Amino acid sequence: MNITPQDIRGLDLFHRGTEALSEVEATGIRIDVGYLDTARKELKAQIKEDDKELYSSKEWLLWRRRFGQNANIDSNPQLGVIAYNELGLEVKKRTEKGAASTDEEAFEGIDNPFISKLIRRKKRIKALTTYLDNIRREVSPDGFLHPVFNLNTVITYRSSSEKPNFQNMPIRDPEMGKLIRRAFIPRPNCVLLENDFKGLEVCVSACYNKDPVLISYIKDPTKDMHRDMGGQLYMLKKKEVSKKTRYGAKNKFVFPEFYGSFWAQCAPALWEWIDLGKLMVEGTDIPLKVHLANHGITELGDCSIDDENGIASPQPGTFAHHVMQVEKDFWNNRFRVYARWKKEWFAEYLRKGYFDTYTGFRLEGVFARNEAVNYPIQGSGFHCLLWTLIHTIRAKRKAKMSSLVVGQIHDSMLSDIPVDELDDFSAMVNELVSIELPKVWDWIIVPMQIETEICPPECTWYDKKEVHYADGVFSLDGKQFPSSALLKLLQQKVKSSE
DNA sequence: TATCAGCGCGCC
DNA sequence: AAAGGGCGCGCTGATA
Numbered sequence: 001m002n003i004t005p006q007d008i009r010g011l012d013l014f015h016r017g018t019e020a021l022s023e024v025e026a027t028g029i030r031i032d033v034g035y036l037d038t039a040r041k042e043l044k045a046q047i048k049e050d051d052k053e054l055y056s057s058k059e060w061l062l063w064r065r066r067f068g069q070n071a072n073i074d075s076n077p078q079l080g081v082i083a084y085n086e087l088g089l090e091v092k093k094r095t096e097k098g099a100a101s102t103d104e105e106a107f108e109g110i111d112n113p114f115i116s117k118l119i120r121r122k123k124r125i126k127a128l129t130t131y132l133d134n135i136r137r138e139v140s141p142d143g144f145l146h147p148v149f150n151l152n153t154v155i156t157y158r159s160s161s162e163k164p165n166f167q168n169m170p171i172r173d174p175e176m177g178k179l180i181r182r183a184f185i186p187r188p189n190c191v192l193l194e195n196d197f198k199g200l201e202v203c204v205s206a207c208y209n210k211d212p213v214l215i216s217y218i219k220d221p222t223k224d225m226h227r228d229m230g231g232q233l234y235m236l237k238k239k240e241v242s243k244k245t246r247y248g249a250k251n252k253f254v255f256p257e258f259y260g261s262f263w264a265q266c267a268p269a270l271w272e273w274i275d276l277g278k279l280m281v282e283g284t285d286i287p288l289k290v291h292l293a294n295h296g297i298t299e300l301g302d303c304s305i306d307d308e309n310g311i312a313s314p315q316p317g318t319f320a321h322h323v324m325q326v327e328k329d330f331w332n333n334r335f336r337v338y339a340r341w342k343k344e345w346f347a348e349y350l351r352k353g354y355f356d357t358y359t360g361f362r363l364e365g366v367f368a369r370n371e372a373v374n375y376p377i378q379g380s381g382f383h384c385l386l387w388t389l390i391h392t393i394r395a396k397r398k399a400k401m402s403s404l405v406v407g408q409i410h411d412s413m414l415s416d417i418p419v420d421e422l423d424d425f426s427a428m429v430n431e432l433v434s435i436e437l438p439k440v441w442d443w444i445i446v447p448m449q450i451e452t453e454i455c456p457p458e459c460t461w462y463d464k465k466e467v468h469y470a471d472g473v474f475s476l477d478g479k480q481f482p483s484s485a486l487l488k489l490l491q492q493k494v495k496s497s498e
Numbered sequence: 499t500a501t502c503a504g505c506g507c508g509c510c
Numbered sequence: 511a512a513a514g515g516g517c518g519c520g521c522t523g524a525t526a
Contacts, residue, residue, distance in 0.1 A: 075522055076505060095505065103506055126507065130519055156516060158510090165518045168509035176508085201510085201515095261514045305513075374515040378510090382516095410510045410516090 010360030013383060013390075014151050020390040021149040021159070021408070028144035029166075029184055029406040029416070031135060032460070036183045040132045043124055043179070050121040059114040062086050073118070074125075076102045083107070083115065123176065131180045134164040145184075149408060157361045157379040158410060159386070167409045169461075177462060184461035186416050187404075191487065192455040193422070194464055195429050196412040197385060203446050204381040205258065207358065209341035210445070213334055218446045226250035232326050233270060234279070234288055235295050242282040248273040253323075257330060260370030264303045264311055267323040271300045297322060342373045358443040359383040384437060384448065385411050391432050401425065419457060422483045426452060426469050456490035463494045 147166035230249035279288035301318025314320035354364035
């Protein structure tokens with residue numbers, strides 16, 4: 001892989017970035033080692049209980065009969081044989097290589113106590129081995145974790161993290177997120193502060209493709225791309241799009257389409273989401289499936305993607321056919337400038353054999369279409385965060401502040417802040433992102449915004465709460481607060497939710 | 499015993 | 511014509 005910066009801008013960014021990230025590594029993040037050890041002990045006990053149940057089940061008897069001495073509850077290939085050959089479950093998903101998949105999704109909707117217990121055990125093992133045990137092993141004698149941040153490993157010129165990977169700590173599953181993130185705590189008299197770029201990759205993509213519709217979605221706060229797509233996909237008026245409906249449109253259509261997916265993959269996910277998300281027509285008690293039936297749509301339709309037969313042609317009147325039409329409108333009409341950019345960008349890459357990013361990097365090699373159009377966006381997005389991190393460290397040092405940047409996750413930055421520096425630090429980061437960054441990089445043609453999440457005093461990384469910050473003032477639920485009052489309020493919020 | 503591909507799963 | 515981008519890490523099972 002060629003990871004040489006294309007010009008002095010890239011070289012300079014990574015030079016200063018390496019310095020800054022090594023400072024972050026050396027700083028480290030404080031760990032509640034007492035909690036960590038208790039949690040590990042409890043988790044081990046729970047796994048032991050899981051084992052007891054699983055090993056006394058009739059399915060395990062089958063398993064032993066089939067594999068004898070080699071029987072291994074951790075073996076996915078063996079699980080495949082048991083689930084599909086012995087128990088006769090239907091194969092709903094296959095792996096890349098064509099094997100019957102045994103991932104969680106493959107067993108979705110199957111009401112089998114053995115499989116459910118097995119999945120629960122796998123989650124606990126994951127939490128223990130990948131997270132708690134690794135954190136415990138890497139934590140220094142004085143109670144700090146020092147994850148490594150690399151700038152030399154990723155094809156897009158993003159960063160990676162290891163020992164342990166700080167960039168994949170659980171959060172989406174609240175139970176698992178709590179279990180792991182409770183171990184991350186602030187230094188004495190400090191709070192953890194997380195600053196995330198708002199819609200970073202969408203913003204950067206707009207800078208590359210210059211699509212006027214996408215730009216206006218970003219700039220105009222009254223517009224909402226995901227709500228609009230939710231409306232179109234599920235045949236709803238704006239007001240009828242619920243939060244969950246919007247979520248489905250965003251994560252099962254808009255982002256996948258931006259990354260290069262297409263209707264035959266999106267439609268089944270959107271269709272399943274109706275039931276999984278228990279979607280309703282907002283403001284009514286009408287289930288979305290009923291609403292769609294009123295519009296003549298009662299089934300998903302054919303979405304098969306077959307090596308021999310190619311892509312299905314779903315019948316008019318099916319959901320898949322509808323999603324196909326929405327996709328056509330999405331790329332041929334709504335975001336046609338974005339579509340044209342993708343086409344031209346890839347064609348130019350094919351002519352030259354490489355492409356250059358706005359941030360001073362050349363990517364040279366054999367890339368598929370989706371790779372060639374996604375890499376510059378992913379890389380340049382991260383470079384906005386890296387620039388911010390470098391300058392945050394520089395500015396706080398100059399101001400002789402004690403605040404410390406302790407970690408970074410692609411589009412976000414985690415800091416450990418003395419409570420009396422919260423205002424100054426927030427002002428600094430906001431100014432860097434919204435004013436200085438677009439000044440330094442004139443390719444940034446949309447506003448850049450940073451969002452703020454605070455873990456109140458005496459609380460952990462799990463307890464982070466989103467707050468609003470503008471013009472030097474924090475606000476929560478539309479009401480403004482001085483930072484000291486805000487912290488107290490957030491602290492109460494955490495306590496009452498426990 | 500070491501290494502690798504494949505799979506699964508956590509994150510952006 | 512192609513058809514979801516990028517990581518790190520644990521584990522199995524095959525192979526050297």
